Amino acid sequence: MTADREVRATPRPPDIADQTVVVIGASAGIGRETARQVRAGGGRLVLVGRNPDRLEEAARELQPVATAAFDASDTGRLAEFLENLSGPVDHILLTAGSPAYMPLDGMDLTEASRAFAQRLSMTLGVALGSRDKVRAGGTLIFIGGTGGRRPGPGMAIVGAMTAALPALTANLALELAPIRANLIAPGFVDTPLSASLLGDRLEARREELRRTLPIRRVVGPEDVAALAVHIMVNEALTGATFDVDGGQQLVAR
Numbered sequence: 001m002t003a004d005r006e007v008r009a010t011p012r013p014p015d016i017a018d019q020t021v022v023v024i025g026a027s028a029g030i031g032r033e034t035a036r037q038v039r040a041g042g043g044r045l046v047l048v049g050r051n052p053d054r055l056e057e058a059a060r061e062l063q064p065v066a067t068a069a070f071d072a073s074d075t076g077r078l079a080e081f082l083e084n085l086s087g088p089v090d091h092i093l094l095t096a097g098s099p100a101y102m103p104l105d106g107m108d109l110t111e112a113s114r115a116f117a118q119r120l121s122m123t124l125g126v127a128l129g130s131r132d133k134v135r136a137g138g139t140l141i142f143i144g145g146t147g148g149r150r151p152g153p154g155m156a157i158v159g160a161m162t163a164a165l166p167a168l169t170a171n172l173a174l175e176l177a178p179i180r181a182n183l184i185a186p187g188f189v190d191t192p193l194s195a196s197l198l199g200d201r202l203e204a205r206r207e208e209l210r211r212t213l214p215i216r217r218v219v220g221p222e223d224v225a226a227l228a229v230h231i232m233v234n235e236a237l238t239g240a241t242f243d244v245d246g247g248q249q250l251v252a253r
Contacts (some may be wrong), residue, residue: 010103016233017042022064022085024072024126026097027054029191030143033221034093034228035062040094041229046089048072048081050096072096073118075125082129090138091232098193099161101146112157119161120168126174130179137235139180141228143171146187146245167239173239180238182231187245190218214247 006103021038025031027049035045045064049055052069059067066086070077073096100115102108123142130140148155148162165183170200188194188209195202209218227244231237243249 015041016141016229018044018089019232020044020046021232022046022048022089022092023095024078024093025050025097027051027058029095029193030186030189030221030224030228031093031095032058032062034095034225035064035135037222037225037229038232039063043090046085048096056218066127072125073123075121078122078125079129079187082126082133085133088135088138089133090135091141092126092130092134092139093141093143093228093246095143096123097143098197099147100157101154102157104156104233107156111170115157116160120164123165123168127176127181129154134179136178137180139182139238140176141231142183143224144183144185144241146185146243148247149249169241170239177238180235182237182239183241184224184231184242185245186224187219187243187248188225190220209246210249212251214250217246219244219246219248 016038021035021043023031023035023045026035026047035047039045039062046061047055047058047062047064047067049058049069050071055069066166069079070081072078072094097119100112102112102115102152126140134140142165144165145162148159151159162185169181169183188205190206198205206218210216224244227242231242
């Protein structure tokens, strides 16, 4: 070591202990796994889910400080929930919603418009309702995706949302500061939602990904959850989109 080099102590990594995390879409998949990891790290949870039975099951496992059963696409109910939220909280994760695959051949314009507006409304609804509820340095985390970056039949709505959410998140990071805003963009994640979309093609898709992905395994909700928790505790991160797809975008179709 040279004499003139400044010696600095390695900072203690931040952790999630004693922080309060609101998970909207907490009863299954990425939301529930993130809640598990927060709870394992000593964090407190507020769980929101559309299905009361599944939410109750999650609550029995995770022992949150509060739960609320409603559909987050109901922007009036979402605003009411956020208004009544005991604050300040540290982080809000929004995982609610599913991709809308709609080929132009047979597309219903009303349904397509609803799918697009619903996702934007939920994202903006969380942003608007959280301004006086999330502490400075806390973060809003939204879930997007990477699949829509490649055009294809049925991908118009998904592709538009894939492009819109990073821009929206970056702008929110500026307007909400010092609250942070970040976006996670997964590729295929092995969740109950994926199973419901693929049906009897699920195992074939898993095997294809095991064979072709650079990581040689399928991305699971625990991978996305670990990234979400990291974004929560690393207060230098805002306005960014974080891909977690096991290298899926690097593999030619």
